[in-house]
Amino acid sequence: MSTSTVSPSPPSGVAAAPAGTPPSLSRGVHDGFLGHADFRWLKLALLLCAASTLAYWRHAPVAGANGGTWLGYTLGGIGTALILALSALGIRRRRYSSRLGTVRGWTSAHVWLGLALVLVGTLHSAFEFGWNIHTLAWLLMLLVVLSGLYGVVAYSRYPALITANRAGKSRDQWLIDLDEADERVLSLASAVDRETHLLVLRAIEATAISNRMRDHLRGRAVQVRAANGGAGTMLERITAQLATGRRTGDDARRVAELIDLLARRHSLLTRLGRDLAFHARMRVWLMLHVPMTLALLAALTGHIVSVFLYW
Ligand code: HEM
Ligand code: HEM
Structure with a gap:
């Protein structure tokens, strides 16, 4: 994932304490x-x-x-x-x-x-x-x-x-999970074939989390640059590409695992986007x-x- 626009702890964000507000509120x-x-x-x-x-x-x-x-x-x-x-x-x-x-x-x-x-x-x-x-x-x-x-x-x-x-984790922990998912997705993709590796690498590099409140409010905290559509479309495209061609044995297993991991990465991104949107609406x-x-x-x-x- 591109980290150029990622702010691991956005100013409005608080890691563990929900919402960064006094509990009494x-x-x-x-x-x-x-x-x-x-x-x-x-x-x-x-x-x-x-x-x-x-x-x-x-x-x-x-x-x-x-x-x-x-x-x-x-x-x-x-x-x-x-x-x-x-x-x-x-x-x-x-x-x-x-x-x-x-x-x-x-x-x-x-x-x-x-x-x-x-x-x-x-x-x-x-x-x-x-x-x-x-x-x-x-x-x-x-x-x-x-x-x-x-x-x-x-x-x-x-x-x-x-x-x-x-779900019991802090935003920082979710960001760490996302980094780990990125690494695992990449290493799995390189084990599949060069084309898949390149495709996944490009998708990860194009993904960024905006630190602009306006984007958070509009539910566009997670952005996929230079791609038509959002992270969901990107996931669908990679999955469709992986599904083409006949794969057998270890290859098929790796592809199935990769598709699974990509879906997990997508849900992590959705969760992070939602977290930023809730925060923004609570502070705006x-x-x-x-x-x-x-x-x-x-x-x-x-x-x-x-x-x-x-x-
Ligand atoms: C003219 C009347 C009011 C003035 C001048 C005023 C001013 C302020 C100021 C200066 C703060 C501190 C913000 C900060 O520290 O970041 C604040 C916070 C707040 N105000 Fe007001 N306020 C007024 C009326 C109201 C009303 C009528 C409500 C609710 C119905 C309200 C709800 C709040 C809440 C919930 C906070 C945040 C407290 C927190 O985050 O701990 N205020 N207000
Ligand atoms: C120490 C505090 C204040 C003093 C001494 C004061 C004084 C006055 C006086 C003498 C008038 C009559 C002016 C006229 O009829 O042309 C007036 C009208 C008015 N005041 Fe205040 N005021 C105070 C606070 C406030 C506050 C807190 C508000 C609201 C936020 C307010 C809003 C108004 C409004 C809307 C009018 C009607 C204006 C008009 O007649 O066109 N005032 N005030």
């Missing part, structure tokens, strides 16, 4: 992080939603509700505090020695308070939307929350699929979540500065 709603401390953060988030809705409903300013009334400022302040606290998760996750709560508790708080933020931010704006920096901040907030929701679904779905696909949302958080912080700063300057 990979469990279900009840024993996972969502239910942390008896749903403490869900209860707090619901309380915040109920209090904000009640206050908004009872609040009847003369000039109509808007972000500039006392309630508007209060909700805006709470919303901003929430956004800053939610953004701090990125820092907390990387401070392994911190004693400030557990990562599991932080993630639970993050998800539930992040969802409550949608209501708090929207009530603060009093549903006044337009083509301005205020609405931009609100839209970015929605994007961050929606991508976060996808993240929660991905974290509950992919770790189990990854574990099942890996962070590529939106984190940059959109930065954009939100910038737009929010602009929003707050502009209301204080022009109000």
